Structures are given as structure tokens and as C-alpha cells.
Amino acid sequence: MTNPIIELDEIRRNYGEVVVTHVLKGINLRIEHGEFTSLVGPSGSGKSTMLNIMGLLDRPTSGRVIINGCATGDLDDHAITRLRGRTLGFVFQFHHLLTGFSALENVMMPAAVDRGTFTSSMRERAERLLSDVELLEHEEKNVRHLSGGQQQRVAIARALTNEPDLVLADEPTGNLDTKTADRVMDLMRRINKETGTAFLIVTHEEARAERCERFIRLVDGQIVEDRAGADADS
Amino acid sequence: MKPIEFFLAFRFLKEGHSQTLLIFSGATAGVAVIVFLTSLIVGLQESLVEQITGLQPDVIVEPEDDGDTQPLYSAQSGEQVFRRTEPRPGRIDEIDQWRPVVETVGEDPEVVAVTPVAFGPGSVVRGQMLQPIEVRGVDPVTYTEIVDIEDRLLRGEMRFDDLGTVIGYELAEELDVDLGDRIRFVVADADSRTFTIRGIFDAGASAANQTWAYVSLREGQSMLDLGDGVTAVQATVIDLFDADDVAERLQVMTEHDVSSWQDVNQDLLRALRTQSASTILIAVFVSISVALGIASVLVVTVVQRRGQIGVLRAMGAPMGTIQRIFLIQGATVGLVGSIFGSLLGTGLALGFNDFVRDEQGEVIFPIEPSPTIFVLACLLATLTGLLAAVAPARRAAKLDPADAITHS
Numbered sequence: 001m002t003n004p005i006i007e008l009d010e011i012r013r014n015y016g017e018v019v020v021t022h023v024l025k026g027i028n029l030r031i032e033h034g035e036f037t038s039l040v041g042p043s044g045s046g047k048s049t050m051l052n053i054m055g056l057l058d059r060p061t062s063g064r065v066i067i068n069g070c071a072t073g074d075l076d077d078h079a080i081t082r083l084r085g086r087t088l089g090f091v092f093q094f095h096h097l098l099t100g101f102s103a104l105e106n107v108m109m110p111a112a113v114d115r116g117t118f119t120s121s122m123r124e125r126a127e128r129l130l131s132d133v134e135l136l137e138h139e140e141k142n143v144r145h146l147s148g149g150q151q152q153r154v155a156i157a158r159a160l161t162n163e164p165d166l167v168l169a170d171e172p173t174g175n176l177d178t179k180t181a182d183r184v185m186d187l188m189r190r191i192n193k194e195t196g197t198a199f200l201i202v203t204h205e206e207a208r209a210e211r212c213e214r215f216i217r218l219v220d221g222q223i224v225e226d227r228a229g230a231d232a233d234s
Numbered sequence: 235m236k237p238i239e240f241f242l243a244f245r246f247l248k249e250g251h252s253q254t255l256l257i258f259s260g261a262t263a264g265v266a267v268i269v270f271l272t273s274l275i276v277g278l279q280e281s282l283v284e285q286i287t288g289l290q291p292d293v294i295v296e297p298e299d300d301g302d303t304q305p306l307y308s309a310q311s312g313e314q315v316f317r318r319t320e321p322r323p324g325r326i327d328e329i330d331q332w333r334p335v336v337e338t339v340g341e342d343p344e345v346v347a348v349t350p351v352a353f354g355p356g357s358v359v360r361g362q363m364l365q366p367i368e369v370r371g372v373d374p375v376t377y378t379e380i381v382d383i384e385d386r387l388l389r390g391e392m393r394f395d396d397l398g399t400v401i402g403y404e405l406a407e408e409l410d411v412d413l414g415d416r417i418r419f420v421v422a423d424a425d426s427r428t429f430t431i432r433g434i435f436d437a438g439a440s441a442a443n444q445t446w447a448y449v450s451l452r453e454g455q456s457m458l459d460l461g462d463g464v465t466a467v468q469a470t471v472i473d474l475f476d477a478d479d480v481a482e483r484l485q486v487m488t489e490h491d492v493s494s495w496q497d498v499n500q501d502l503l504r505a506l507r508t509q510s511a512s513t514i515l516i517a518v519f520v521s522i523s524v525a526l527g528i529a530s531v532l533v534v535t536v537v538q539r540r541g542q543i544g545v546l547r548a549m550g551a552p553m554g555t556i557q558r559i560f561l562i563q564g565a566t567v568g569l570v571g572s573i574f575g576s577l578l579g580t581g582l583a584l585g586f587n588d589f590v591r592d593e594q595g596e597v598i599f600p601i602e603p604s605p606t607i608f609v610l611a612c613l614l615a616t617l618t619g620l621l622a623a624v625a626p627a628r629r630a631a632k633l634d635p636a637d638a639i640t641h642s
Contacts, residue, residue: 048640057548057636078552085550092639096545100249110549116236162550 003069004030005087005165005198006054011063013049023049024060025221031166034196036189038209038229041218047202048170050218054200055168056084068165085114089159089197093171095151097143103130103154104139110161122161129157133187149180156187166198173203185211207231235562239555242546243562250535254567257531261571262578264524265615268517269579272611273603274586275513279506281599283474286502287495289437291380291468292477293345294498295335295484296491297327326354328463335467335488342487344471344480347379350464352454358447359418359426360409367405367447369419371454371464380470383435383448389413390433394450400433402443419447421457429453521614525622528567532560532626536633543630544638557631564623565616572615576608 006029013024023046031037031054041047052058053065056072065072067087072080089110097106107126112118130136133153135146143151152172159167169188173181185201185208192199203209210230217225247254329335332350340348352371357364374392378384384392388403390413399417411417413431420426429449437443455462471480477494485492496503536543543556583601592598 052636055548055636057639058634078554081547081550081552084548090545090548092545094541096541096639098245098542098545100245109546112238112241113546113549113551113555116238118238118241158549 002033003066004032005068006031007064007066008050008054009064009066011050011053011060011065013046013053013058014061023221024053027063027221027223029216029223029226031198031200033165033198034192035198035200035214036192036212036232037198037200037214037216038212039200039202039216039218040204040206040209043204045218046221047218051168051170051200051202055088055090056080082114085110086162087165089162089164089167091152091155091159091167091169091172093174095143095148095155097151097154097158099144100142102140103135103143103146103157106143106154107157107161110158114162126157126161129160130154132160132191133157147180149176149183152176152180152184153187156184156191160191160195160197163195164197166200169199169201171202171204173205173208181205181208235558236555239558240562243559243566246535246539246559247563247566250531253531253535257528257567258571258574260527261524261567261615261619262574264520265572265575265611266578266582267520268614269576269603269607269611270582270586271516272513272607273579273583273601275509276604276607277583277599277601279509282502282506285438286499287474288382288386289439289442290495290498292471292474292495293339293469293481293484294493295329295339295467295469295488296465296493297329298490326458326460326465328460328465329467329490330461330463332464332467335490338487339467339469339484342469342480342484344473344476345469346472347376348467348469349373349376349380350451350467351377352451352458352460352463353465354421354454354458354460356419356421356447356457358405358409359420364420365405365408366445367401367419368445369421369454369457370446370448371451371458372448373451374448377468380468383437386435386437388434388436390431392448393432394448394453397427397429397453398432398450399429400435400448401431402446403434403436404440404443405445405447406431406434408444419449419457421459425457425459427453427457517614521618524568524571524615525618528564528619528622529625532564532623533629535563536560536626536630539630540633540638540641543633544635547633547635548639553631556633557627560627560630561620561623564619564621564627566619568615568617568619568622569612571619572608572612575615576603576611579603579611 008027008029011024011027015021015023027050039047053060067083075083098109104126107129108118108122111122127136127139130139133156135150135153138146138150143154146154173184176184188199191197201212209215211232212229213232215227215229216223336348336350339345349372354369356367356369358367374394378392392400406412409417411431413434415431416428417431418426418428437446471477478496481492481494546556580603583603586601587597590598
């Protein structure tokens with residue numbers, strides 16, 4: 001039996017010292033390889049905090065984050081950074097692409113950061129990814145000159161560069177119109193099916209969340225619902 | 235340092251547009267000021283030193299002080315009454331056995347030329363008036379290796395045959411004489427001789443132009459009643475600034491009083507040192523201003539790019555990579571600024587040479603920015619840029635990635 005990609009074990013996250021805010025109150029969760037999961041919840045429910053902890057961008061106040069069987073609590077910053085870069089991909093609501101860089105450079109960046117330089121094989125892979133997100137003809141374009149939907153597709157391609165096990169997407173369609181948002185969701189689903197890359201998509205749009213294989217609802221720092229998506233396509 | 239760090243640093247700078255232009259301009263201006271100012275001061279100092287040492291020997295061996303020049307002590311208290319007493323009036327101290335001294339001095343590895351001289355006070359007769367002069371008996375061949383009086387000749391040549399003399403142009407004007415004219419020199423004991431003017435020089439110093447009268451060594455010795463003796467042995471050395479070491483060495487070897495040009499010009503050297511210190515101080519303050527400029531612009535860049543820094547961290551860029559991206563930016567600003575600054579500083583220096591001239595249209599003192607100044611300016615500016623980037627780089631590396639992504 002293979003390890004889950006991520007296992008959260010009694011994760012708690014508090015903020016403040018004098019006035020303590022309990023944002024996550026004992027989260028237990030396993031994300032398996034190849035899953036396509038949505039995470040919904042009202043504003044302030046702790047979705048982003050949970051995503052940051054899963055992405056090793058933040059550390060929990062207590063509890064364990066285990067990635068591919070490796071407990072991350074004792075790892076130093078360098079080891080955490082390497083593990084994050086090689087296991088996880090990120091897509092953010094505001095794409096956070098490197099403006100001033102071309103689409104191709106942005107997509108190659110995670111691999112270049114990992115290996116310290118650009119290589120021709122990186123370029124080939126980045127072009128393949130851009131082709132997958134139907135942006136190959138824009139590869140040399142400065143990302144500043146792409147539309148919002150195109151930028152988000154570049155961000156998805158970038159998240160896949162290091163062949164991560166899991167892509168964590170925080171409101172990836174939150175800034176897009178309905179048609180473009182549907183297209184981006186379809187794209188992630190297709191990649192999930194074709195490559196087996198797992199996705200955890202944070203969204204506030206329930207209808208879209210129901211289309212995922214697995215549906216998780218977070219309320220007030222606790223998982224209150226964890227089931228199959230109602231409209232999930234097989 | 236990884237290639238990706240240079241790539242990101244250069245692209246961040248390129249993307250910075252006006253900000254990048256601003257810090258490059260600041261660094262360029264700072265380096266230009268340092269290069270120009272340093273070249274100016276070095277040029278001025280070299281010109282001053284050259285002017286002084288051109289007329290003076292680097293090392294001079296003089297007769298030992300005799301008993302008359304020792305301090306005088308009170309017989310009662312034993313306290314020193316006078317620091318020194320002067321020799322008997324009318325008598326010129328001389329080195330009798332100067333040939334061995336010339337030989338000893340000439341054997342020193344640092345010495346490149348050596349000459350005996352017979353200098354003493356005299357007068358030139360003009361009508362009923364006596365004009366004070368210094369009779370300078372020299373061997374024209376060896377003396378001109380030490381003092382470049384030949385280069386300073388306005389007319390004629392350094393030739394003393396048939397009672398020839400070479401005088402300063404101000405003395406010639408005062409006496410209303412020119413080449414070929416005859417003038418009469420008188421020394422203290424009323425020995426007078428008539429010389430023919432063979433050359434007229436401009437030493438670049440009024441005192442020399444008004445009083446120096448060169449004659450042959452033999453005539454000088456004879457007029458000053460030195461017999462075969464000379465008043466000093468002069469020498470020139472390979473490195474001007476080693477003259478005091480050479481003098482110290484020769485002091486022991488010749489058992490005469492040996493002094494260097496530095497001993498004679500201590501006030502000037504002190505002034506030059508003070509000037510150099512103030513130049514360094516100005517360079518330090520300019521560097522601090524440039525560093526503050528670079529640091530403040532990079533801090534703004536860190537704030538503007540916090541989202542991108544957060545994403546790079548999320549992609550797997552370690553803190554060290556983020557830190558080095560900003561350090562490279564600082565060093566690049568310093569290095570590129572120093573290249574343009576050196577060019578600008580050189581342009582200013584050449585402009586100074588072209589536009590700032592004396593009444594005769596001559597360059598007052600030539601400024602020649604040296605490669606050493608460029609190399610030092612480049613090193614200083616690169617180091618300044620690097621140090622200026624330390625604080626912004628640390629700040630960037632310490633950004634919490636989650637916070638940077640969320641709040642940008």
C-alpha cells in the first residue's frame with residue numbers, strides 16, 4: 001500500500017499570543033495520489049491557512065504534516081523548501097507569475113530554481129505543458145500581455161513543471177469570468193486524468209466544487225463534510 | 235552562485251526600468267566624482283612633487299656639522315641655551331674628500347645619478363649696484379641627470395666653456411642682458427670674474443629665476459675659495475619616495491650629513507598627506523551616499539516584488555537563493571555604475587585639462603586618470619553595492635512566503 005501524498009494529523013493553528021485565535025482545530029486529512037478534491041468553506045473558515053500548512057508554507061501550532069511518509073516537523077528550511085519544490089505545485093488566485101518574463105520562462109522557473117539553471121530538456125517539457133494548456137503560440141510573450149485566463153493557464157502549467165504529486169490551487173478561478181473559469185477547471189480535471197497528478201482546489205463556488213471527485217467542507221476550523229462530489233464526472 | 239540567480243537578478247534590474255536607471259545614475263555619479271576628484275588631487279600632487287623635485291636632488295650629502303653647530307649648554311644649570319649655533323661667518327662648509335663620497339653614493343643600488351656641486355653666495359655687479367645671487371658650480375653632464383635644468387632652458391645651452399654661465403630669465407631681465415652678454419660676479423672676498431651668458435632658464439620658481447647663476451664646477455670651487463672641495467654631493471634615486479631610506483643608509487656609510495627631499499619639504503608632504511586624507515574622506519562619504527541610494531531602491535524593490543519572492547520560495551527557491559538574487563543586483567549596480575562612472579570621471583578630467591588653463595593657455599597641471607584608479611573605483615563601487623544590498627537581501631530572504639503571497 002502506498003503512502004498518501006499528504007497526511008494531516010491533528011493539525012491545529014493558532015494566531016496571537018495575548019488574544020489567541022484558533023484558526024484550525026484539529027484537522028485530520030489524507031490526500032491520496034491522483035485525487036481531484038475540492039475544499040469549500042465560508043470566508044474565515046481556515047481554508048487558506050490549511051492550504052498553506054499543506055503546502056509547507058506555514059507551520060502548524062501542533063500536529064503533524066506527513067508528506068509521502070516523511071514527517072516534516074523536524075526538517076529545516078532548506079529541506080522543507082526542496083521537498084515543497086519537488087512534491088507540490090501551487091496555483092494562486094492572483095496568478096503571481098513573474099511579470100516581465102515570458103510564458104515559457106515562467107513555466108520553466110520551478111525546474112530552473114531546483115536545478116540552478118535552464119536546460120534544453122526543461123524547455124521541451126515547458127513547451128509540452130504550454131501546449132497542454134493551449135498556449136504554445138504565446139510562449140515568448142511577456143505574461144503581462146496575456147489575458148487573465150491565459151495567465152492562470154500559464155500558472156497551472158508552471159505548477160506542473162516539476163511533475164508534482166499534488167497541485168494546491170487556492171481559488172484558481174476566483175478572478176475569472178464564468179466561461180474562463182469553467183475552461184480552467186476543465187483543464188485541471190483533464191490534466192488530473194491524463195497525468196494522475198492530484199489536485200486540491202480551494203473554492204467558494206459550491207457548484208464547481210461538486211464537480212470534483214471528493215468534496216470537503218471546512219467550517220470554523222474543522223472539517224464538517226468529506227464526501228464524493230455530487231456532480232463528479234467519472 | 236547559480237546561473238538562475240544571475241538570470242533573475244538581471245531580469246529584476248531590467249524590469250525595474252526607472253528605479254534601475256535611478257540607482258545606476260546614482261552609482262555612476264558617485265564613481266565619477268571619486269574618479270575625477272582622485273585624479274585631480276593625484277595630478278596636483280604629482281605636479282607639485284615634480285615641480286619641487288625637478289629643481290632639487292632627491293638626496294643631498296653635505297659636510298658634517300662641526301663643533302660650532304652643536305647645541306650650547308649653560309655652564310651653571312646644564313640646560314640647553316641654544317638649539318644650535320651657526321658656523322663662523324664667511325666660511326663655507328665643504329667636503330674635502332668628495333670623490334670617495336661620490337663613489338660610495340654611486341654604489342648604492344637605489345641611486346641612478348650622482349654629482350658634486352659647489353654652491354655659495356655671491357653678487358652680480360650692475361652699474362653701481364650689487365645684486366645678490368647664488369653661484370652654482372656644477373658639472374653640466376652629471377648635474378643635468380639630477381636637476382632637469384636643461385629642459386627648462388628658454389634660450390642657449392648648458393655650457394660653461396670660456397667662463398660661461400647660465401642664469402634665470404628674471405635675473406636676465408633685471409640686468410637687461412641676453413645670450414652672449416657679459417656679466418661680472420663677485421663673491422664675499424671680492425674675487426670677481428666676468429662670465430659670458432650661454433643660457434637662460436625658467437626654473438618655474440621665482441627665487442631660482444632671480445638668483446641662480448650656474449658656472450662650471452671648477453669656477454665655482456675657485457670663486458668660493460673651496461680649493462678642490464665641494465659644498466655637497468647630490469644624487470637622484472629610482473623611486474622618489476624611497477629617498478629618505480637611501481639618505482638614512484648613506485648617512486651611515488658616508489659619515490656626512492645626508493638628507494632627502496622629504497626632509498627638506500616636510501611641510502609640503504604634511505599638506506599632501508592632509509589633502510590625501512580629505513580625498514579619502516570625500517570618497518567614503520560619496521560611497522555612503524551611493525550605498526544608501528542603492529539600499530533604499532532595493533528595499534522598495536523587495537516590497538514591490540514580495541509576491542514574486544513568495545512564489546519563488548513556494549517553487550522551492552531556498553532563502554540563500556533569494557538573498558543572492560538581491561546581492562547580485564547590488565553588486566551589478568556598483569560594477570556597472572563604476573564602469574560608466576569611470577568613463578564620466580575621465581571625461582570630466584579631460585575636460586578639465588582642456589578648459590582650465592593658465593594665462594599662457596598652458597595646462598595648469600595635467601590630470602591623467604590611471605588604470606589603478608579605475609580598478610580601485612570598480613572594486614570600491616562593487617563592494618559598496620554588495621554591502622548596500624545586504625539589508626534588502628536579508629529582508630527578502632526572511633519574507634514569510636505564505637504572508638508574502640497572501641498580502642501582495
